Amino acid sequence: MAEPLHASSKLKNCFQERMFFRKAPALFLLLLFLMFFSSNPLQAQITSTSNGNWSSPxxxxxxxxxxxxxxxxINDIVTIQAGTTAEVNxxxxxxTGKLIVYGTLIVNNDMTMNFQGNNESExxxxxxxxVLVKGNVHLTNKVSLNLSSYFIVMGxxxxxxxxxxxxxxxxxxSIYIFGTINENTGLVACDNYDGLTQTNTDDCHSxxxxxxxENVDGGIIPPYIVELIYECNPPQITNPGDINSCGSLTLPAISGSNLSGNAAYFTGPGGTGSLLNPGDEITISITLYIYDDAGGGCVDEENFTVTIYPFPATGEIIPD
Structure with missing residues (x-):
């Protein structure tokens, strides 16, 4: 049989219970704080302090x-070297800063270029x-941009x-802006820039x-860029090459990697025209497109030419 508690013991237990419930709200808030910041880490600010390569500490x-x-x-001249991928928030x-990109730059949020007095960021x-910016790009008046290769802004x-x-x-x-462009940039159409300070010295498209x-569907955009933008692993179709055949051609099986199972032949680009499947017979010369769409912008396309020759007369030689 348990012994009865003395008055002092009862008082001590009561005090401990009261203290626990007084502390409970604070403990609860602390727990919420730790849960929030463990799933939403604070972004640190890192500033360049000297000229050098991005990958150099x-x-x-x-x-x-x-x-x-x-x-x-960026307050200095910083270079992202070829073969290097830099990713930031x-x-x-x-x-006073200048960023030179020979490799790949991914900005998960926004990119801003500032100026002060006669100093222009470059x-x-x-x-x-x-360069892939998943947020917005803000240019503050006097800045200098020299764009080559792929410059893609999703905001x-x-x-x-x-x-x-x-x-x-x-x-x-190759410039792609998914959002809006204000008139001060002049980046409305690559073949017809507005403004006095923009120049178009080489071929480009925007x-x-x-x-x-559309350019993804047409095979103009490389698969690795599609993967970065849409965060997917696009299909990669093996091009069978141009085919010469006598009388007719039975379309071969479609091969490649990461195929969705929906790959097919089409008479037009981007999955347009008539759909043809492996095993179908072709009796005319034609350019065919092999198209596969895995969804979410993950597509691939290859094209080749089929040349059908009539059955030769005895002794006639047809091209390989």
């Missing part, structure tokens, strides 16, 4: 290379580079001030997300 004030969750500020290039893209592109201030040079670039999707 000595370029940065923290002594460490920025990661995908960091907000990065926000990117700011200040008036952004330069080299051949075979790729809006805005520029402060007048078109006569700042400089946007296009060198064989457009919206719809334009990009």
């Amino acid at each position: 000595g370029t940065w004030g923290t002594g460490s290379v920025p990661t995908a969750t960091d907000n990065v500020v 926000d990117l700011t290039i200040n008036a 952004f330069v893209m080299g051949v075979n580079s790729l 809006n592109l805005t520029k402060d001030g007048a078109t006569q201030q700042g400089d946007i040079v296009i060198n064989d670039a 457009g919206t997300e719809t334009s990009l999707e």
Whole structure:
């Protein structure tokens, strides 16, 4: 049989219970705080402190290379080398800063370019580079952009001030802006730039997300860019090459990697025209398109020419 509690013991237990319930709200709030920040980590700000390569720790004030969750500020001349992929949360290039991209740059949020007095921030893209901004691009008046290769903005592109201030040079670039573009940029159509400071020195093409999707369907956009934009692993069709056949051709099986199971032959690009399946017989010369759409912008297309020759007379030789 349990012994009865003494009065002092009862008082002590009562005090401990009261203290627990008084502390419970604070403990509950602390638990919520820890749960929130464990799932939503704070973005650190990392600022360049010297000229150098992006991948060099000595370029940065923290002594460490920025990661995908960091907000990065460029105050110096920083270079993303060929074969290097840099990924950040926000990117700011200040008036004394210059970012040169020979590799791949992915900005998961927004990109901002600033100016101060006569100092203009600079952004330069080299051949075979790729810049993907998943948020907005904000150009504050006098800035300098030299765009080459692929420059893709999934948000809006805005520029402060007048078109006569700042400089946007296009060198064989593929530019896609999914959102809106204000008139101060002049980036309305690649073949017909507005404003006095924009120049078009080489061939280039630009457009919206719809334009990009059409170029994906047409095989103009490389699969790795589609994968970065839509975060998917696109199908890759093996092109059978041009085929010569006598009398007719039975379409071969479609091969490749990451195929969706819906790949088929079409008489037009982008899954247009008549649909043909492996095993169907072709009796006329024609250009065919092999098209596969895995959904979410993940597509691939290859085309080839089928040349049908009539049955030869005895002794006649047909081309291979």
